[in-house]
Amino acid sequence: MKPTILTKPMRKWAWLFLGPMLVCFGIGFVWPFLHGTYLSFCRFLLVRDAEWIGGGNYAAAFSDPSFRSAFGFTAVFAVVSVILINIPAFAAALALNRKFRGRNLYRAVFFMPNLIGGIVLGHLWSMIFDGILAGFGTSILLDAKLGFWGMIIVLLWQQVGYMMIIYIAGLQAIPADMMEAAEIDGASGSQKLFRIIIPNMMPAITICLFLTLTNGFKLFDQNLALTAGQPFIQQADGTTVRTTEMLALNIYNTFYSQGPSNRGIAQAKAVIFFVTVAGISLIQLVATRRKEVQQ
Amino acid sequence: MKEKRMGANRKRTIRRILLACLLVLLAAGLSSCGSGREKGRVYWLNYKPEIDPTLQKLAREYREKTGTEVRVITAASGTYAQTLIAEMDKSAPPTLFVLSNASDVQTWQKYAMDLRDTPIAGELSTDAYNLYDDAGRLAAVGYCYECYGIIVNPALVEAAGHSMEEIRNFDGLKAVAEDIHRRTGELGFDAFTSSDMDGSSSWRFTGHLVNLEYVYEEREAGKIWTECPPAITGAYLDYYRNLFDLCINNSLVAPNTLATGGHDAREEFVSGKAAFFINGSWEYDTISKAIPGAMMIPYYCGMAGEENAGLNCGTSNYWAVNASVSEADRQATMDFMMWLVTDPEASAEMVREVGVMPFRQAAPSENGFLKNAEEYTARGCYVMDWATNFQPNTDQYRAGLVSALNRYCAEQTDENWEAFRSAFVDGWANQYAATRP
Numbered sequence: 001m002k003p004t005i006l007t008k009p010m011r012k013w014a015w016l017f018l019g020p021m022l023v024c025f026g027i028g029f030v031w032p033f034l035h036g037t038y039l040s041f042c043r044f045l046l047v048r049d050a051e052w053i054g055g056g057n058y059a060a061a062f063s064d065p066s067f068r069s070a071f072g073f074t075a076v077f078a079v080v081s082v083i084l085i086n087i088p089a090f091a092a093a094l095a096l097n098r099k100f101r102g103r104n105l106y107r108a109v110f111f112m113p114n115l116i117g118g119i120v121l122g123h124l125w126s127m128i129f130d131g132i133l134a135g136f137g138t139s140i141l142l143d144a145k146l147g148f149w150g151m152i153i154v155l156l157w158q159q160v161g162y163m164m165i166i167y168i169a170g171l172q173a174i175p176a177d178m179m180e181a182a183e184i185d186g187a188s189g190s191q192k193l194f195r196i197i198i199p200n201m202m203p204a205i206t207i208c209l210f211l212t213l214t215n216g217f218k219l220f221d222q223n224l225a226l227t228a229g230q231p232f233i234q235q236a237d238g239t240t241v242r243t244t245e246m247l248a249l250n251i252y253n254t255f256y257s258q259g260p261s262n263r264g265i266a267q268a269k270a271v272i273f274f275v276t277v278a279g280i281s282l283i284q285l286v287a288t289r290r291k292e293v294q295q
Numbered sequence: 296m297k298e299k300r301m302g303a304n305r306k307r308t309i310r311r312i313l314l315a316c317l318l319v320l321l322a323a324g325l326s327s328c329g330s331g332r333e334k335g336r337v338y339w340l341n342y343k344p345e346i347d348p349t350l351q352k353l354a355r356e357y358r359e360k361t362g363t364e365v366r367v368i369t370a371a372s373g374t375y376a377q378t379l380i381a382e383m384d385k386s387a388p389p390t391l392f393v394l395s396n397a398s399d400v401q402t403w404q405k406y407a408m409d410l411r412d413t414p415i416a417g418e419l420s421t422d423a424y425n426l427y428d429d430a431g432r433l434a435a436v437g438y439c440y441e442c443y444g445i446i447v448n449p450a451l452v453e454a455a456g457h458s459m460e461e462i463r464n465f466d467g468l469k470a471v472a473e474d475i476h477r478r479t480g481e482l483g484f485d486a487f488t489s490s491d492m493d494g495s496s497s498w499r500f501t502g503h504l505v506n507l508e509y510v511y512e513e514r515e516a517g518k519i520w521t522e523c524p525p526a527i528t529g530a531y532l533d534y535y536r537n538l539f540d541l542c543i544n545n546s547l548v549a550p551n552t553l554a555t556g557g558h559d560a561r562e563e564f565v566s567g568k569a570a571f572f573i574n575g576s577w578e579y580d581t582i583s584k585a586i587p588g589a590m591m592i593p594y595y596c597g598m599a600g601e602e603n604a605g606l607n608c609g610t611s612n613y614w615a616v617n618a619s620v621s622e623a624d625r626q627a628t629m630d631f632m633m634w635l636v637t638d639p640e641a642s643a644e645m646v647r648e649v650g651v652m653p654f655r656q657a658a659p660s661e662n663g664f665l666k667n668a669e670e671y672t673a674r675g676c677y678v679m680d681w682a683t684n685f686q687p688n689t690d691q692y693r694a695g696l697v698s699a700l701n702r703y704c705a706e707q708t709d710e711n712w713e714a715f716r717s718a719f720v721d722g723w724a725n726q727y728a729a730t731r732p
Contacts, residue, residue, distance in 0.1 A: 045402065046384045130555040139554040141701050232698035234717040239725055240695050256377050258398055258688045259730035 033274075040267040045260040057268035060261075067269055069241050070250035077148065077246065078216030081155050085212045086205075089160045093167030094197075107168070110161035118158075122225020125154045129226075140227060144243035147227040151244070154222050159215065163208045170204025171197070202292035209288060210281055217277045220248035229253070247273050335627030336364040340382055340389035342375040343612070345577065346648040353641055357634060363627050373494050376690065383617075390620050390628040394435045395611040396684035397426060397522055398730070404428035408618040408625060410436055415614075415632045418654045424610050435613035438636070439649035442606040442668040443503050443575030444591045446582065451475075451484055451570035459590075465597040469541055475570055476545035486545040488563040488572045492697050492704065493556025499573050500539065501696040502683055505719075506607050507594045508535045509682035523685040525727050529720040534596035536712060542573060543704055554701040575607075576650045576664040583663055591664040593671070593679070605671035606664075609681030612649065688726035695722040 035047075040057055044050035061067055096107050113121070129140045129150050140150045174197060182192050198205070223229075229242030229249060245253070251273060255266035337357075341350055347369040354365040368389075370378035375393070382389050383406065394400055400407070409432035410416045416433060419425070424437025445468075449459050455475045461467045472486035479485045490500060511531040513519055543550040547569055548558055564572040565585035572578075582589045593604040616628055635641050636654035643658035651660045660666075672678060686692050699718040703711040 045405075046380070048384060049405075126555055127557065130552075130557070134552055137551055138705065139551075139701070141554045141698070142705055228694070230694075230698045231702060232695050232718070234695070234699065234714060234721060240718070240722065242698075253691065256380075257691055257729060258376075258402060260402070262730070 036267060037271055040264065040271045042267075043260055043264045045263065053264065057264040058272070060265045061268040061272060064254075064265070064269075065239055066242060066245065067247075067250055067254075069243075070245045070247050073148075073244065074217055074219075074247045077151065077219070078213055081152055081216040082209060082212045084152060085156055085159050085163055086208055088156070089163035089208065090167050092160065092164045093171055096164070097168055097171045107161075107165070110164055112161065113158045114162040116158070118221025119225045121154055121158060122222040125150065125157075125222075126226050141230040144231060147230070147244035151219070151222055151226055154226060155216070155219065158222075159212065163212065166204050166208050166211075167201065170201040174200045199291070202288060206285060206288040206292065209284055213284055214277055214281050217273075217280070218248055219246055220252070223249045224252075334363060335621065335623030335625070336366070336387075337391065337624070337628045337631045338366045338368070338387065338389045339391040339628075339631075340375075340379060340393065341367055341369045342393045342395075343577075343649075344369055344372050349644055349648045353635065353644060356641070357631060361630075363631065365631060388617055388620065390617050390624045391632065392615055392617065394426065394613045394615050396686075396689075398685070398687065398689075399613075400426045400428055400434045400615075403615065404430075404432075404434050406618055407432075407434040407615040409433055410616065413629060415629055415636070418633065418636055418656065420653050420655050424613070424653055426613055435615040437610045437612060437653060438614045438632075439612050439645075439652050440608060440610040441576045441612075441650040442591065442608045442665055443506075443573075444593050444606040444664075444667075445595075446564065446572040446574055446578065446589055446591050446664070448564065448567065448570050448572075448586050449588050449590060450586070451482075451567065454484075455482055455570070462592060462595070463602050465537060465595040465601065468592075468595045469537075472541055472545045472571065484567060485547045485569045486571055487542045487547070488560035488569040489546060489548045489558035490539075490542050490550075490553055490573070491556035491558050491560065492553045492701055496556060496558075496560060497697045497700075498693065499560075500542075500700065501693040502686070502689075503575065503607065504539065504542075504573060504594065505535060505696070506679060506681060506683040507538070507596055507598075508532055508719075509685075510607075510679045511598060513680070513682055514677075519680055520682055520685050523687050523727060526724045527720060529716055531598070532716055532719060534598050538594060538596040539700075540707070542571075544707075550704040550707070553704045576662050576668075577648075579662045579664045580647060589663070591667045593676075603676050605676035605678045606668040607679040607681060608668050608672075609684065611681065611684055686726075687723060688730045691729070692722055692726040695726075 039047065039050055041052060041054060042050035042057075043053045092110060096103055096110075116124075126140065129146075133139050133146065138146065140146045178196060178200070179192065182196050187195065223244070223246045227244040229245030231243055233241045233243060235241060242250075242253075247269075251266050251269045254262050254269060337354075339350070339354075341347060347367070350367045350369070354367045357363065358365050368378075368382070379389075379392060383392070392403075394403060394407070407428065411433045416436060419436060424440055425433055426435040426437075428434040447459070447462075452459060452462075452471060452475075455471070455478065457471045457474070461471055475482060475484070475486040489496075491497065492500075508529065508531045509520075509527070511534065512527055515530070543553065547563055560572060561574070561578065561581065563569050565582055567586075572582075576591070579589075591606055593601070593606055595601055595604070598604070614632060616625055616632075618625075620628075635645055636652055637656040639658060642652060642654070642656070646652055646658045646660050646662075650662050650665055652658075668678075695718040696715070699711075699715040703715050
């Protein structure tokens with residue numbers, strides 16, 4: 001069969017099949033992104049009345065101490081959450097990949113928290129933390145450290161199960177003959193883990209690291225519901241530092257501050273935020289992709 | 296040959312289907328441009344969730360009566376500012392929206408129609424609750440006015456062996472509240488309801504109770520604020536502390552459990568678990584059903600001469616008509632507003648929900664707390680105006696106050712109070728600066 005018999009109609013109809021997706025992508029991502037970038041150079045109350053002012057919003061965003069503080073807090077949060085989500089998720093995947101009774105039930109139970117929305121989770125855990133911390137005469141809203149670890153716990157609870165499912169899929173894709181050969185060759189448990197399982201699971205690791213890193217950076221719902229940035233520290237110069245405010249919440253709070261100048265600044269912050277998260281995750285994708293092996 | 300004919304047939308069929316679809320779309324488009332549009336539509340973006348059921352009912356009645364399309368959408372509690380921005384940007388924006396204060400007018404003046412010489416302005420019984428923009432245009436009219444203070448259950452005060460006569464100033468209030476709190480085990484009720492600091496309740500302390508400080512600053516300066524001052528002194532903050540301490544330390548719940556909330560102050564009050572409740576006239580309908588004798592007293596805080604204080608009266612509810620919608624929509628909106636304030640039944644329903652409506656033909660208010668306010672004024676007491684309406688960048692400023700109060704409630708030290716003072720005074724200047732262009 002000549003290849004043209006297949007490629008000709010494919011070429012002819014490709015746009016029909018690609019079209020709807022491209023339209024959706026254009027409406028849902030490309031246009032808002034371009035418009036958002038344009039707005040970051042504008043001053044506006046309503047989007048339709050935006051007025052071009054140049055790069056002033058970026059200067060204001062960079063000189064805002066609350067933005068810098070949120071940036072630092074978010075970066076630390078993202079790194080800690082990546083480590084603390086992926087290690088337990090990987091361990092749980094290894095454990096639940098063995099054959100035993102009730103294995104599927106365990107998998108389902110681990111996965112379930114992921115089905116609950118972030119705001120609901122935040123409020124539920126707020127009550128749990130409150131119940132515990134009240135006994136010690138404190139609250140998650142009174143100490144930035146408690147706020148930080150509180151959000152980490154909620155995120156772990158929500159995401160470990162999800163990453164575990166991805167790792168299980170990765171584990172099951174490892175060819176059985178490879179493992180068998182290793183066993184026959186007398187490889188120890190750690191040798192199997194580091195020489196066979198992990199190298200073969202790099203695609204799953206790439207995905208999980210990407211998801212947890214970006215989720216850590218983008219966290220909003222749980223932040224809003226659990227601490228809303230509290231506790232605040234009033235500084236000597238009159239400015240306020242919201243000690244547990246993450247980037248997305250900082251952008252949100254800026255956008256909905258009164259006065260039209262703040263919306264453009266928030267928009268500029270959002271563009272900086274996007275570039276940072278996209279840049280970091282691309283570096284991570286390239287770095288881990290290189291380690292992926294051909295099976 | 297046969298295949299070719301079949302192909303032509305198929306093409307013709309497709310063409311016919313497409314033509315039919317086009318005609319249907321055209322017809323639908325034309326009908327929507329027809330009589331319905333000329334009539335104008337009403338879309339009220341409401342910011343008080345508690346009055347939503349009544350507004351929906353009134354909108355339905357008006358629609359049935361006149362055939363005008365009326366839509367009332369209520370922003371979820373605490374999200375009005377966000378909803379307003381999002382809705383105003385849509386192709387069918389609100390025709391009627393609510394502004395809360397002078398700084399809202401500053402923000403939205405471009406979109407607020409000048410209401411001077413309109414029938415609705417002609418119906419107003421006073422100019423006291425109107426807001427004008429920089430150019431002197433009537434940007435918003437107050438559609439109701441309310442009051443807040445300390446709601447008291449006199450039956451419980453008497454059950455504790457006291458009388459309302461004893462409560463004429465802070466010392467009297469303190470003596471009664473502390474006595475009730477001390478004997479709570481014996482009496483079966485406490486002095487104050489809970490003072491939660493979560494979003495559903497903190498505004499009672501960071502939006503309303505703080506008003507006493509602002510008002511005494513105004514009184515010292517000898518004039519009422521007409522715009523947001525760039526800075527405040529916080530000179531009367533100790534009086535706020537007096538009353539706040541009394542609330543949190545003589546209450547059903549421990550002060551260090553207030554940060555995350557979860558208590559229901561209204562329920563505590565109506566079920567007779569506490570004698571005092573910091574809130575406003577909008578609670579009257581609910582409270583009076585359970586406690587017919589409930590009354591409202593001023594914020595007694597230890598200020599000299601406070602025996603002559605009245606309740607905190609004002610409004611944060613101003614109607615603005617969207618200037619950017621069509622003439623027909625604006626007309627339909629103003630007709631609807633007129634109906635709400637002149638129709639005996641509709642205005643009676645509105646008044647029951649929102650307090651007093653300052654319009655000539657509006658139904659008189661039955662609200663007992665607003666009657667209390669009138670009694671104080673009639674007695675010659677000074678009215679505490681709503682200076683709190685001038686808080687700069689309101690949500691952010693109040694968030695700073697809440698955070699500082701949380702720390703203070705957990706540990707009532709002078710150091711933590713000074714941190715609150717900083718949030719109160721420096722926070723004001725900071726937020727004022729943040730919202731200026």
